[in-house]
Amino acid sequence: MPRTSKPRFNWLGLGFMAPALIVVALFFLAPVIMTGLFAFTNMSTSTGITGGEYLLTQSNLRALENSGVSDETFETLSTTSYRVDEAGLARLAEQHNQATADEFRTLHGDTVFTARRDMERALKDLNQNRIRSTRDRKAAAELFTSSVLDERFVEETDFRAALANAGINDADHEILVTEAFTGWVWTTENVELLTSLSSSARYAMNTAIYVIFTLAFNVGFGLLLAISTFYLSPRVASSFRTIWFLPRVLPPVLYVLMWYWLTWDTGIISTFAGYFGFAPRNWMLDTATNAWVVIILINGFVGASLGMILFSSAIKAIPSSMLYASEVDGANRWQQVRYIILPQLRWPILFTSSYQTLSLLTSFEYILLATDGGPGGTTEVWALAAYHTALNNYGGNLQYGLGAAYALVLVIIGIITSLLYLRFFNFRELVSKPRIEN
Amino acid sequence: MKHLTLGTTALVAALSAFTAPAFAKDLTVTVWAGGTNEADAYRIENIEIAADILEREYAIMGEELNITIEGRRDFGGWEEFKQGVTLAAEAGTAPNIVVTSHLDIAPWSQAGYIVPVEDYLDFDTFPLNDIYPNLLEIAAYNDVQWGIPQDAESRPFFFWKDTMRGIGYSDEDIAALPGRVASGDYTFANVLEDASKAVEMGLVEEGYGFYPRPSNGPDYAQFYQSFGGTLQDPGTGKLVLDRESMEQFYQFFVDAVEAGITRKNHLGTDWGQWYNEVANGKAATWHGGTWHYARYTGKEGNEDFFGTIEFSLIPAGDENGRANTVTHPLVYLVTKQADETDEEIASQLIKIASGPRLNSLHAIASAHLGIGQQQSNIELYAGDRWASEATDRLLSTANAQPNHLNYGAFSEAMFKGLEAAWTGAQTPAEAVADLETELRAKLGDELIVR
Numbered sequence: 084m085p086r087t088s089k090p091r092f093n094w095l096g097l098g099f100m101a102p103a104l105i106v107v108a109l110f111f112l113a114p115v116i117m118t119g120l121f122a123f124t125n126m127s128t129s130t131g132i133t134g135g136e137y138l139l140t141q142s143n144l145r146a147l148e149n150s151g152v153s154d155e156t157f158e159t160l161s162t163t164s165y166r167v168d169e170a171g172l173a174r175l176a177e178q179h180n181q182a183t184a185d186e187f188r189t190l191h192g193d194t195v196f197t198a199r200r201d202m203e204r205a206l207k208d209l210n211q212n213r214i215r216s217t218r219d220r221k222a223a224a225e226l227f228t229s230s231v232l233d234e235r236f237v238e239e240t241d242f243r244a245a246l247a248n249a250g251i252n253d254a255d256h257e258i259l260v261t262e263a264f265t266g267w268v269w270t271t272e273n274v275e276l277l278t279s280l281s282s283s284a285r286y287a288m289n290t291a292i293y294v295i296f297t298l299a300f301n302v303g304f305g306l307l308l309a310i311s312t313f314y315l316s317p318r319v320a321s322s323f324r325t326i327w328f329l330p331r332v333l334p335p336v337l338y339v340l341m342w343y344w345l346t347w348d349t350g351i352i353s354t355f356a357g358y359f360g361f362a363p364r365n366w367m368l369d370t371a372t373n374a375w376v377v378i379i380l381i382n383g384f385v386g387a388s389l390g391m392i393l394f395s396s397a398i399k400a401i402p403s404s405m406l407y408a409s410e411v412d413g414a415n416r417w418q419q420v421r422y423i424i425l426p427q428l429r430w431p432i433l434f435t436s437s438y439q440t441l442s443l444l445t446s447f448e449y450i451l452l453a454t455d456g457g458p459g460g461t462t463e464v465w466a467l468a469a470y471h472t473a474l475n476n477y478g479g480n481l482q483y484g485l486g487a488a489y490a491l492v493l494v495i496i497g498i499i500t501s502l503l504y505l506r507f508f509n510f511r512e513l514v515s516k517p518r519i520e521n
Numbered sequence: 522m523k524h525l526t527l528g529t530t531a532l533v534a535a536l537s538a539f540t541a542p543a544f545a546k547d548l549t550v551t552v553w554a555g556g557t558n559e560a561d562a563y564r565i566e567n568i569e570i571a572a573d574i575l576e577r578e579y580a581i582m583g584e585e586l587n588i589t590i591e592g593r594r595d596f597g598g599w600e601e602f603k604q605g606v607t608l609a610a611e612a613g614t615a616p617n618i619v620v621t622s623h624l625d626i627a628p629w630s631q632a633g634y635i636v637p638v639e640d641y642l643d644f645d646t647f648p649l650n651d652i653y654p655n656l657l658e659i660a661a662y663n664d665v666q667w668g669i670p671q672d673a674e675s676r677p678f679f680f681w682k683d684t685m686r687g688i689g690y691s692d693e694d695i696a697a698l699p700g701r702v703a704s705g706d707y708t709f710a711n712v713l714e715d716a717s718k719a720v721e722m723g724l725v726e727e728g729y730g731f732y733p734r735p736s737n738g739p740d741y742a743q744f745y746q747s748f749g750g751t752l753q754d755p756g757t758g759k760l761v762l763d764r765e766s767m768e769q770f771y772q773f774f775v776d777a778v779e780a781g782i783t784r785k786n787h788l789g790t791d792w793g794q795w796y797n798e799v800a801n802g803k804a805a806t807w808h809g810g811t812w813h814y815a816r817y818t819g820k821e822g823n824e825d826f827f828g829t830i831e832f833s834l835i836p837a838g839d840e841n842g843r844a845n846t847v848t849h850p851l852v853y854l855v856t857k858q859a860d861e862t863d864e865e866i867a868s869q870l871i872k873i874a875s876g877p878r879l880n881s882l883h884a885i886a887s888a889h890l891g892i893g894q895q896q897s898n899i900e901l902y903a904g905d906r907w908a909s910e911a912t913d914r915l916l917s918t919a920n921a922q923p924n925h926l927n928y929g930a931f932s933e934a935m936f937k938g939l940e941a942a943w944t945g946a947q948t949p950a951e952a953v954a955d956l957e958t959e960l961r962a963k964l965g966d967e968l969i970v971r
Binding site: 132133136138140142204218220233265279347348367368370371454455461474475477479481482 | 600603604607611622624625627628629631632633634637639640641642643644645663664665727737738739757758784785786788789791794861865922926927928929930931932933937940941942943944945946947955958959962963966
């Protein structure tokens with residue numbers, strides 16, 4: 084009886100898939116979407132992540148100087164004065180009591196103070212009605228000014244009301260609201276910045292060098308290990324493989340530390356070379372070439388182990404009869420490798436290459452630990468630049484938005500290459516039903 | 522019987538309502554200190570002592586306050602600390618008090634993570650009115666006092682005395698060096714000359730004539746200033762790129778590499794190795810921080826600091842530059858909390874912790890400099906040769922890096938340019954040209970190029 088061709092929807096299946104779907108959405112899709120969104124904002128430490136408030140400071144005033152705000156508004160904003168007038172005294176009476184207000188009127192009625200500090204000192208003159216807490220005294224000082232400078236407003240409406248209260252022309256409110264907003268805003272500046280910076284081309288070039296050479300080493304060395312261990316007795320082979328697996332299972336910090344010991348001018352190579360009269364040198368950071376060789380080796384040894392495992396199992400899957408037959412035909416080892424093993428490894432090699440290209444594009448942890456992009460930025464790859472921009476800054480203002488723009492470029496390249504690979508590998512054919520069962 | 526009990530309970534309750542303090546508050550104050558090692562533990566412990574004093578003050582005024590201090594300083598580094606603070610602040614769980622670089626004031630105040638301590642503290646009262654005004658200014662931004670300086674330091678230039686004797690300096694000559702540096706008589710041209718001599722005569726190994734700090738830091742701004750550079754325009758508050766000074770500063774490091782007195786790949790040297798080498802005379806000249814004193818004489822085992830090392834300002838680059846030193850004080854900042862009373866108490870705590878006696882505990886234990894004038898009247902401080910000499914020789918001329926939203930981008934780019942020139946990846950002129958493009962793109966109107 085022919086099976087129905089219409090796929091059946093199965094709730095149980097969806098139930099089984101749910102955890103995986105949630106994980107995919109949370110850890111794969113969400114970061115990509117967030118990177119895409121962040122890249123088009125000016126988000127940084129100073130804007131915060133979760134929104135903004137309204138605050139005018141001296142810096143804002145400087146920025147406003149040539150922005151079309153009327154001179155009158157500018158003047159009003161930049162003069163903070165504290166006036167002991169009846170309105171202020173009434174507010175003081177309301178917050179404390181009438182006696183306090185009366186005493187203060189006697190002491191400083193109709194006085195104008197230009198600095199907050201002077202206003203506070205005046206309030207300390209109160210004797211019979213002392214305002215004992217500093218915090219209350221500061222609050223009392225604020226009752227006598229309508230200045231909006233250095234005051235934070237959570238809501239835009241409050242800020243606009245305060246502007247109106249300070250007697251600022253309605254026409255200028257729009258500019259002030261935009262300037263005073265402390266949160267992030269949407270912008271395409273990051274993309275423009277990336278395309279205009281000369282460093283972008285350098286980072287791209289560095290990334291290409293890093294990916295191509297590391298990949299070549301990974302695959303080449305992985306193949307070499309897999310083939311050479313294939314011809315060893317199983318026990319010896321497995322101990323060799325275990326040894327080559329060590330770089331991957333060592334914690335990265337420890338692994339790179341061992342490279343320090345090996346390569347630095349006080350390290351093993353320099354000490355050993357010293358016995359033969361060579362001056363000590365830093366084999367990791369002396370020149371750009373040194374740095375690249377070390378970085379490619381560090382990453383290469385880690386990556387090679389994965390290739391080794393995949394290739395070894397693929398070689399084991401080759402029917403041994405083929406190898407025996409070739410030996411009967413008089414093939415030597417090299418001919419076996421060239422005409423039997425390598426052709427059979429085509430798919431594993433392609434898979435490893437594509438998989439590793441993608442992971443190398445975005446990986447930077449070993450570079451960060453080893454050279455941190457040095458010497459002189461020659462090993463600063465794209466992903467490392469993204470990290471440095473978004474998460475590492477001695478001066479404190481981290482550029483999340485710009486860093487995300489860097490990362491977005493990697494996301495786009497990653498998606499395009501993945502699609503190309505899928506097409507190239509003829510993914511549909513790979514996942515199609517084996518013909519033998521049809 | 523039952524009625525009686527009830528009645529008694531009611532009576533007791535009514536009575537205690539009268540006699541209990543009008544105000545009772547239990548508060549846990551968390552203090553996070555960045556860049557803080559064992560020696561700097563007083564950054565947190567002083568808050569604990571302050572809490573005890575403040576509780577007593579409240580008790581005398583009839584109010585019950587119970588403060589529990591939770592300190593934390595085991596951060597992986599500055600990055601981890603700063604990320605931790607900002608993320609916690611975003612999540613609304615920021616620690617009450619943070620000890621951090623004054624450069625964080627600009628971004629954190631803009632983001633609303635911190636509150637101005639001037640809203641809660643009277644700066645006309647002791648000990649706040651005793652703090653050096655130039656230090657207080659470093660903890661202010663946009664004319665608002667956001668924090669209180671926690672310690673002071675400065676970044677001197679060091680000479681190894683034996684090596685200097687070896688190249689022909691007498692003891693008097695060496696003692697005169699700090700004065701000659703300060704007056705601009707001894708410049709980087711002399712450093713180059715003397716360090717080359719030391720290398721040529723084999724007194725130090727090649728690359729050890731001038732042995733700079735191995736990683737980015739405020740120190741490198743000093744060299745820019747040495748060659749006449751300015752970081753911030755005082756009138757407009759904008760950052761300044763002085764191309765000629767920047768190129769001369771880069772050129773000096775290139776010259777130093779060519780002369781063989783500095784290693785081309787010096788940057789990235791392990792800090793542990795670096796400390797050990799400079800503290801024990803492997804380098805002829807170097808630069809560091811006043812707090813290095815504790816490390817040299819402690820862990821690195823230099824038992825005769827004053828007999829082996831001379832220190833001065835960072836020399837001028839040439840006759841157009843100036844001898845200078847950057848101070849990079851850490852500051853106590855109070856973060857935004859849901860309850861303003863918590864902010865007020867945190868502010869009161871850092872005020873008490875800034876008194877001369879408590880601050881001297883930190884200053885001497887960690888070889889930092891004091892923040893207040895009265896500390897010279899505290900025996901513990903005044904009796905310490907390093908603290909008093911370093912304060913005299915360095916702190917009066919020290920300037921800080923500007924509190925500016927874009928200073929981080931500026932200093933990172935400046936260091937990247939230095940790295941490129943130093944390692945030979947670019948010529949100084951190319952590096953400055955790249956720096957200019959990058960700063961113009963990133964800073965826009967906030968940059969003045971000269």
